[in-house]
Amino acid sequence: MKKVILSIVCLFIGIAMSSCSEAKKQLTDQEILVVMYEAMNGPNWKDSNKENWLSEKPIGEWKGVETNDEGRVVKLVLNADSVIELVPSEIAGLTELEELSIFINNDGITNNVPTEIRDLTKLKRLYLNLSLFIPYEERPLIPDISTLVFLEYLFISGV
Template sequence: MLRGISRFLVAAQVLLYGAAGTSAVLSGQPPPPAPPAEIEADRHALVALYIATDGANWVRNEGWLTDQPLSTWRGVFTNPEGRVWRLELQVNQLTGTLPPEIGDLTGLVELDVIHNQLTGPIPPGLRRLASLKALRLASNQLVTGSIPIELGKLTRLDRLSLAGNQLTGPIPPSLGNLANVRLLWLSGNQLTGTIPPELGGLTSLESLSLGANRLTGSIPPSIGDLETLQILEISRNPGLSGPLPASLAGLHALDFLGITGTDLCVPRDAHFETWLANVNFDGERCPPPGPRQ
């Protein structure tokens, strides 16, 4: 039993810290520290974040700007090597803009700054965060520019939440490269243009929220390729129109479909009716066909 538990713990270390961390576990020693230059770069990036977002007036800023280990700074989490891997600064009265130095936190896995008062653009430098799995910028006031196409390079992302801001422009087709993303929330912005068919390549996607924008056109048939999709929320986009593509009736994992506040409709045929019987549906069915002449 103990031997099995030990093997499990080693396997867990492989997932969390990689081979170097595993070797340390097997030897009974802690993982070697990161090079001082990397830790210093993390510290410099955090200081830039503090200054750019008025850290002196955050709700919680204990430990920040001290010479203590970064793990003692409120909301900062480090891995065994001392690198910053998670930032949790949600609901903390951050104002101002995210500085470009945020892209220097190259060990970052999770960034959460939801429910603050951040303004300005999403820094393109985020593309350098190759290990990032969760990016939560929702419920701020990001008002300038559009969603950077560079976010499509963060191929390890499994959660991307940009909802509740004032982002403009189209949804970048490059987001279709996020093969591991399970949650994609872009609702409550001012996004325009059509829904990119490339989103149909997000084969791990479970929740897609595009509601309350200014999107136009129809639903691309490729959305029907999202076999793991459970939530499809595209309501309150008056410019969306037309019948849903037949491919959507193949989304057997879907639990909720929201199309209210659009000119989209569900075709009146037996295939769709059978499908809708197992879906929580908020929207309209297409008008019945008129009499044949």
């Protein structure tokens, strides 16, 4: 009887673990870029800044995106305007990212730089140029980035 109960408990634990792992499905780099585009008000970016975004073309041909031989994003340059959310937390899924440049010019930011940016452990260059027309005390916060041990260049302006 104990073996039957133990088997049933193990079965339920296995099912629960299986459904948890499905819920935490790893997004592809393309899916992450789409999330970023939507969260950062991409449809309202200037046309020159969103060339090929959401198209059928490989993401390496999307404006500001550079990929490696495996098709993973290694460089991301975003010139965004009319941004609502600065950078969504999903950016941490771009695990091969070596250079991140974000240039934003507006007054509608509603969040801080996500703490997940510190998970971009391969990051070598980080540029954040935020021309924000909001009071200093309302500007976004930059998280602790001491985990970015490969960081060679850091430029932060406007925060």
